[in-house]
Amino acid sequence: MSAPRKRKQRTPEGPPPPPVVxxxxxxxxxxxxxxxxxxxxxxxxxxxxxxxxxxxxxxxxxxxxxxxxxxxxxxxxxxxxxxxxxxxxxxxxxxxxxxxxxxxxxxxxxxxxxxxxxxxxxxxxxRVSASQWRFTFPGLDPQVLAEAVRAISDAGSVIVERLTQTGRKQVDVGAAWATADVVAGDGCAILTAIVRQAIPVVRPDDVYAALRDVAGLVPPQPPSALRLAQGALDDTGRLLDPLGVDSAAIAPSPAS
CATH class of the missing domain: 3.30.70.580 (Pseudouridine synthase I, catalytic domain, N-terminal subdomain)
Structure with missing residues (x-):
């Protein structure tokens, strides 16, 4: 019996693409x-x-x-x-x-x-391990939001479930929570938070679910989210600019 013939390896036609310079x-x-x-x-x-x-x-x-x-x-x-x-x-x-x-x-x-x-x-x-978010809650009392945010910080670990195409996934919002600050806006409450990009990544909907599950917060109107910055957290809690030469801070630490 003759030995099986080796299949010739295919190679793309033409020259390879120019290298990245x-x-x-x-x-x-x-x-x-x-x-x-x-x-x-x-x-x-x-x-x-x-x-x-x-x-x-x-x-x-x-x-x-x-x-x-x-x-x-x-x-x-x-x-x-x-x-x-x-x-x-x-x-x-x-x-x-x-x-x-x-x-x-x-x-x-x-x-x-x-x-x-x-x-x-x-x-x-x-150079990217955290995000700074601004969450706007129309019609919500800032004090109510501040108490709900404090509940997440005090809890340490807050597990919420997210429904994905592959099934349910658990996300620890509390562990990803780095800093949070609540201020009053024009007819709204505004939460600015730095959230670590853990795996799985915490999304705005996960934050809303954590506020609901831990503090029973149900906003009177749908909130909105805007990502303000991404970067890496230093030892003082500052968010560093990933494009910066000297890693300049783009979000200060809570103590600053």
Missing amino acids: QRLWIRYTKVGRLRFMSHRDYTRVFERAVRRAQLPVGFSAGFTPHPKISWVGAAPTGVASEAEYLELGLSAEVAPDDVRRRLDESLPPDLDILEVVPARGKSLAD
Whole structure:
């Protein structure tokens, strides 16, 4: 009996894509009506914007090359954010300010490029471990909200359940709670909180569930959430700018 023939390994046709020579870290917003866009849809919009801006984006090798774009800590669908981040790999060097201008002109309103800087380390994701959120509760007494927030802080661990496509998932909101402050707004109560990005990540709906389960808080009107910043927490509780050269604080510690 003859030995089985070895299958010839397939290789992609043509030369390999040019290597990435420049990595850029980008901060952008997702607000207005476009906050309801799914992450997959935004990925497509951004890839089209990169092509429209005629940027020399790098591609992976293989039969289905993908643009060298890495997303970091994307906000949930329906949640507005002023601090979304991604890394873009280019096969030719372009001035960061030029990239910011060209991308911003190629994206629709409410998806705005705020900052573009050269990569300053191996991974942008390593510089993001917490988020600063602003939760607005229309028609709610600030004192009532402050007492509910204090209940979460005092509890230490607050487990809520989230229904996902793969079943129920438990999320510890209390363990992720870093800092919280409540102030009165114009006919509303405003909670500003820094929440650690544990696994699974705490989402705004999880915060609302924790306030309900621990303190029985049922807002008179639906609250809204806005992510103000992302970064890493230092030993004093400050949130550090992931794009900063010297890790400048973008949210002060509770004691400051």
